[in-house]
Amino acid sequence: MAIPIKTPQKIEKMRLAGRLTAEVLDYITPHVRAGITTNELDRLCHDYIVEVQQAIPAPLNYSPPGYPPYPKSICTSLNHQVCHGVPGDRQLKNGDIVNLDVTVIKDGYHGDSSRMFLVGEPSVLARRLCEVTFECLWLGIAQVRGGASLGDIGHAIQQHAEKSGYSVVREFCGHGIGEKFHEEPQVLHYGKPHTGLKLEPGMVFTIEPMINAGKAAIRTMADGWTIVTRDHSLSAQWEHTVLVTESGFEVLTVSAGTRPRPDWIG
Incomplete structure (x- = not known):
């Protein structure tokens, strides 16, 4: 398994793509x-990426x-x-929670980030799920440094969620x-912990935990893309693009409106 190690020049381009991605979410x-x-949220983001940022929305026509x-x-x-929810004609209503996942290509490099949004006054359960998932994201990020293992990231997330x-x-x-x-x-x-690939400076990857209020089982909708919980329980996700550095990590998908990490997570 060949893991790309990014050069300083490539990292600079990824910083730009990451910042633009975060600015779309802002x-x-x-x-x-x-x-x-x-659908309207999609149109607004598309126009901002293409017309204002002079960039490319990576998901459009993506076909793995x-x-x-x-x-x-x-x-x-x-x-x-x-x-992977596909935008459509459904209107947001008071109490909804929604994840917007944005990936921008700028000068040939990708930035990828997502945030949870609370519409009006969601339930206490929904708010807590979104908050715990945000904490899971940052507990995972906090494990990133040269010499750590991928298993350290997954373990920190799983422990807190469960x-x-x-x-x-x-x-x-x-x-x-x-x-x-x-x-x-x-x-x-x-x-x-201490299992899986050893992290090296210059690696860049996303951390994007998907946490369910109920059971972990999922299914795919008829559109071939949208993934839902099998038991119809709420689900939340947050995502950042992260660079492994000599001393730890750098989050690349940051902007003026990016929510900072929780104070209690070192």
Whole structure:
């Protein structure tokens, strides 16, 4: 398994792609409100990426083996949708939670990030799920440094999710990223410490835990893309693109509106 090690020049390009990705999420934030459709959110993001950023929305027409071409420019996963939700005519309503997943290509390099959005006044359960999932993301990121193992990341995420009464989706994972949307390694969100690939400075990958309020089982909808919880329980996800450095990590998908890590996570 050849893991690409990014040169300083490539890392600079990934910083730009990552920042642009985060800025799309900043831009769309005030539009995520009751009454808007996920199609409209997609259109707004598409136009911002193409016209303002002079960049490319990576999901549009993306077609990995075994999948039909993805028809939209972002993913919008609502309530019990786990990931890869395809935007449509459904309007957001008070109490919904929705994940917006954005991937921008700029100068041949990808940035990839997602955030959870709360519409109006979601339930205490929904808020707690989103918060714990954000903590899972950052507990995973906090494990990243040269010499650590991929299993350290997955273990930290799994421990916190399960301790909180939730389950970790196992069929989907983080991934290497750079000139390609998906590269090695696969970054599982569960695992055992000190196992798996050893991290080296210059590796870049996403960490993107998908955490379910109920059981971990999932299924695929008829569109071939949208993944939902089998028991119809709520699901949440947060994602960052992360660089392994000599001393630890650098999150590449940051912008003025990026939520900082929780104070209690070192």
